[in-house]
Amino acid sequence: MMDRKPQILDVASELLQTRSFTSFSYQDLSDRLGISKASVHHHFASKEDLLLALTARYRAGQRKKLAELDAQSESPVERLDAYLAWMTELASGGHKICPLGTLQAEFNVIPEAVRADILELFDYAKRWLSGVLTDGLDRGEMEFEGSPTERAVFILSAVQGALQIARAAGPKEFTAVTSQIKLALKPRTEKVSS
Amino acid sequence: MMDRKPQILDVASELLQTRSFTSFSYQDLSDRLGISKASVHHHFASKEDLLLALTARYRAGQRKKLAELDAQSESPVERLDAYLAWMTELASGGHKICPLGTLQAEFNVIPEAVRADILELFDYAKRWLSGVLTDGLDRGEMEFEGSPTERAVFILSAVQGALQIARAAGPKEFTAVTSQIKLALKPRTEKVSS
DNA sequence: GTCTATAACGTGATAGAC
DNA sequence: GTCTATCACGTTATAGAC
Numbered sequence: 216m217m218d219r220k221p222q223i224l225d226v227a228s229e230l231l232q233t234r235s236f237t238s239f240s241y242q243d244l245s246d247r248l249g250i251s252k253a254s255v256h257h258h259f260a261s262k263e264d265l266l267l268a269l270t271a272r273y274r275a276g277q278r279k280k281l282a283e284l285d286a287q288s289e290s291p292v293e294r295l296d297a298y299l300a301w302m303t304e305l306a307s308g309g310h311k312i313c314p315l316g317t318l319q320a321e322f323n324v325i326p327e328a329v330r331a332d333i334l335e336l337f338d339y340a341k342r343w344l345s346g347v348l349t350d351g352l353d354r355g356e357m358e359f360e361g362s363p364t365e366r367a368v369f370i371l372s373a374v375q376g377a378l379q380i381a382r383a384a385g386p387k388e389f390t391a392v393t394s395q396i397k398l399a400l401k402p403r404t405e406k407v408s409s
Numbered sequence: 410m411m412d413r414k415p416q417i418l419d420v421a422s423e424l425l426q427t428r429s430f431t432s433f434s435y436q437d438l439s440d441r442l443g444i445s446k447a448s449v450h451h452h453f454a455s456k457e458d459l460l461l462a463l464t465a466r467y468r469a470g471q472r473k474k475l476a477e478l479d480a481q482s483e484s485p486v487e488r489l490d491a492y493l494a495w496m497t498e499l500a501s502g503g504h505k506i507c508p509l510g511t512l513q514a515e516f517n518v519i520p521e522a523v524r525a526d527i528l529e530l531f532d533y534a535k536r537w538l539s540g541v542l543t544d545g546l547d548r549g550e551m552e553f554e555g556s557p558t559e560r561a562v563f564i565l566s567a568v569q570g571a572l573q574i575a576r577a578a579g580p581k582e583f584t585a586v587t588s589q590i591k592l593a594l595k596p597r598t599e600k601v602s603s
Numbered sequence: 604g605t606c607t608a609t610a611a612c613g614t615g616a617t618a619g620a621c
Numbered sequence: 622g623t624c625t626a627t628c629a630c631g632t633t634a635t636a637g638a639c
Contacts, residue, residue: 320514369589376570379513395563
């Protein structure tokens with residue numbers, strides 16, 4: 216079959232998110248794809264190559280998805296909601312965690328070349344979310360203390376941690392966190408009707 | 410030398426927090442302790458035994474530490490501060506992450522027997538922090554929406570995620586999160602002097 | 604692009620001497 | 622309690638045929 220590369224990346228991505236980079240092997244890929252280990256190596260010579268292709272795809276996916284969210288709604292609250300929904304979906308109901316999370320958990324172990332990609336993945340999300348929060352502040356849809364950048368890091372940390380906690384302790388923990396993220400941004404000044 | 414067991418656990422703990430459970434080996438322990446692999450096996454027959462001893466020690470340390478924090482101050486704000494300081498210290502300035510975090514990141518890979526310990530570790534922290542937040546609410550030192558339990562999970566998620574993010578992106582990200590955690594709990598109603 | 608076969612090495616774990 | 626030696630196996634990766 217054609218286009219083996221994306222197929223391999225699909226399986227590799229699932230293994231990365233359910234296990235970890237060190238904890239999956241070419242043998243695992245071989246088994247699940249029904250082709251030999253050598254064939255996998257033909258497409259991605261080394262595990263480092265494979266991971267680099269994976270992070271490149273994550274970065275492209277992230278750019279595309281966040282641009283879509285921006286296009287679908289101008290409302291900061293709705294864009295944040297959509298982002299949180301994306302994270303839930305990405306975790307596939309609780310068996311996977313965030314790719315960024317699993318890679319950062321093994322930061323000292325993974326090939327050096329991918330570390331820059333990991334930082335960019337985080338930085339891009341931080342800038343995007345910071346922008347959403349700034350908009351929310353300007354429009355009066357949100358209210359919080361401290362800078363939007365700090366709040367963005369706060370939220371990203373919580374989401375990353377919550378996905379890991381939820382996989383171990385159940386999905387209820389994740390919804391608790393998304394609920395709290397939204398509650399903590401709600402303006403306390405009540406609006407008089409129109 | 411006597412008391413090898415705790416020495417081994419010390420090194421194992423450091424390797425767990427800097428690398429990951431799958432990513433350190435008996436060889437690593439052997440090298441750093443200056444004794445043979447077989448000697449390490451003498452104290453902990455299997456890697457599962459080793460990890461169980463480690464999580465048991467984490468649980469004991471957690472109980473002791475949190476009891477100390479409760480004893481040192483009655484103020485919820487101060488107890489939370491002390492908890493956050495403990496987490497910073499535990500990360501040793503940024504090269505380690507939270508033990509719970511690294512174990513949850515590899516939840517599907519680690520021996521089944523330790524999963525109960527991981528859940529208890531999280532649950533105990535959740536109950537403790539939830540109690541601190543309830544106190545804070547009662548005393549008027551804190552103010553937040555939603556239940557104390559939900560807020561506790563929110564904060565624990567953020568701390569766990571922030572330690573991982575900070576190791577990759579620098580300590581500034583962690584202080585941003587601790588700062589935000591505190592800011593988001595500050596009462597907005599201004600007190601009239603005395 | 605896929606395969607079989609194999610190399611070179613690291614892994615967790617055990618046997619048995621001291 | 623520590624050691625040397627070894628086992629059985631899984632790992633990443635390569636060679637070369639089809």
